[in-house]
Amino acid sequence: MNTEAQLARYQRLIALSRDLASTLDLDILLGRIVDAAAELTAAEAASILLHDSRSGKLRFQAATSFDPRLRGFEVPVDKSVAGWILNTGQPARIANAQSDERHFAQIGQAIGSPTHTLLGVPLRAHHKIIGVLEAINKHQGEFTPDDQEILMTLGAHAAIAIENSRLFQQFDLIAEFVHELRTPLAALQTAAHLLNHPDVNAAKRTQLAVSIQTEIARLAELSTNFLDLARLESGRSQLTLETYNLTALLEECAALIRLDAERQSLSCKVSLPAAPVSLSGDRAKIKQAVLNLLNNAVKYNRPGGSITLELEVEPNIVCITVTDTGIGIPQKYIHQLTNKFFRVPGSEKHAQGTGLGLSIVKRITEAHGGHLEVESREGTGTRFTIHLPR
Numbered sequence: 001m002n003t004e005a006q007l008a009r010y011q012r013l014i015a016l017s018r019d020l021a022s023t024l025d026l027d028i029l030l031g032r033i034v035d036a037a038a039e040l041t042a043a044e045a046a047s048i049l050l051h052d053s054r055s056g057k058l059r060f061q062a063a064t065s066f067d068p069r070l071r072g073f074e075v076p077v078d079k080s081v082a083g084w085i086l087n088t089g090q091p092a093r094i095a096n097a098q099s100d101e102r103h104f105a106q107i108g109q110a111i112g113s114p115t116h117t118l119l120g121v122p123l124r125a126h127h128k129i130i131g132v133l134e135a136i137n138k139h140q141g142e143f144t145p146d147d148q149e150i151l152m153t154l155g156a157h158a159a160i161a162i163e164n165s166r167l168f169q170q171f172d173l174i175a176e177f178v179h180e181l182r183t184p185l186a187a188l189q190t191a192a193h194l195l196n197h198p199d200v201n202a203a204k205r206t207q208l209a210v211s212i213q214t215e216i217a218r219l220a221e222l223s224t225n226f227l228d229l230a231r232l233e234s235g236r237s238q239l240t241l242e243t244y245n246l247t248a249l250l251e252e253c254a255a256l257i258r259l260d261a262e263r264q265s266l267s268c269k270v271s272l273p274a275a276p277v278s279l280s281g282d283r284a285k286i287k288q289a290v291l292n293l294l295n296n297a298v299k300y301n302r303p304g305g306s307i308t309l310e311l312e313v314e315p316n317i318v319c320i321t322v323t324d325t326g327i328g329i330p331q332k333y334i335h336q337l338t339n340k341f342f343r344v345p346g347s348e349k350h351a352q353g354t355g356l357g358l359s360i361v362k363r364i365t366e367a368h369g370g371h372l373e374v375e376s377r378e379g380t381g382t383r384f385t386i387h388l389p390r
């Protein structure tokens with residue numbers, strides 16, 4: 001490569017690195033890194049694998065062309081080029097991946113094109129290797145030492161940007177969490193203070209004990225939901241892929257919610273196709289999402305109302321719909337529903353909640369390549385639909 005072309009390439013690297021440093025959303029950031037890696041090395045594709053130091057696992061997180069369900073795909077640390085890079089901290093430049101004994105062939109299958117040439121570098125932030133950046137299939141010829149140097153430099157910037165984004169997200173979420181803790185803690189403090197008072201009568205004492213239990217339940221729910229969401233957001237909680245029968249899963253959800261519904265004199269209707277519907281994804285997480293919607297349909301309903309759970313199957317997608325005849329949601333709040341900790345003003349009169357349920361549902365749905373839809377009319381009812389690709 002001549003000097004001028006090389007200079008242009010380094011200028012491009014600087015521009016891209018600056019762009020990375022200003023991106024705090026982890027998903028967007030990873031997308032930009034792989035795009036930059038493919039562009040700078042003139043490769044067909046690029047991918048990022050991140051190392052989870054707690055479980056020791058190395059997993060796919062992003063690629064230039066990539067089925068979102070592959071996120072979290074595990075690559076064996078002891079039998080892959082990426083694992084070798086992680087363990088040795090050295091870059092790898094491979095001219096014929098198929099004949100390299102370190103090559104893990106399933107990667108090519110996973111991203112839809114077999115690997116011929118490969119260039120991989122460690123992502124090192126603060127002396128720790130957090131993952132591996134790989135460029136796959138150079139458009140012409142083989143990857144050069146120049147390509148390696150430029151990818152190493154990009155990798156160094158990318159690793160710092162990834163760490164910053166993670167720290168920022170954690171801090172943001174924790175700050176909101178601590179803020180939310182203050183309400184139940186203040187209520188507990190007041191109740192404990194009153195209990196200590198000598199002239200509180202027995203009836204009042206019982207009432208205080210009940211409100212202490214309520215607030216503790218709220219703290220417990222808040223903590224569980226918070227942890228679920230923090231795991232989903234940090235990319236730590238990965239999808240466990242399996243093929244399962246969606247109608248059976250929805251039957252289970254309906255059975256779980258029926259008791260709660262009956263207790264509040266709500267009727268529960270279920271309309272599912274007679275034949276099993278097989279779907280691939282994380283069964284437990286989809287169940288969690290559906291239960292969250294059913295739970296809301298019970299909580300924000302009215303006496304004598306109903307809840308309907310339906311499944312519609314189309315060639316390429318399935319739609320899981322939860323409809324209620326409850327209080328509804330004013331139009332102006334619809335776009336805020338999946339914001340963390342958001343509750344429609346006045347919701348606390350109807351039911352206890354954390355405002356995290358729908359954020360979790362949205363995350364889970366999108367992690368499966370789907371989307372969440374809401375329709376609601378104030379005073380009439382609400383319908384949530386989870387659309388999932390088949």
Ligand SMILES: Nc1ncnc2c1ncn2[C@@H]1O[C@H](COP(=O)(O)OP(=O)(O)O)[C@@H](O)[C@H]1O
Pocket residue numbers: 292296297300324326327328329337342343344345347352353354355356357358359382
């Ligand atoms: N089916 C529904 N009907 C009416 N309002 C709802 C419904 N589902 C959710 N909401 C509103 O959206 C808010 C956020 O829901 P969610 O994230 O599940 O939090 P939570 O149920 O813990 O309050 C609720 O507080 C409520 O105001």
Ligand SMILES: [Mg+2]
Pocket residue numbers: 292295296353355357358
């Ligand atoms: Mg909820």
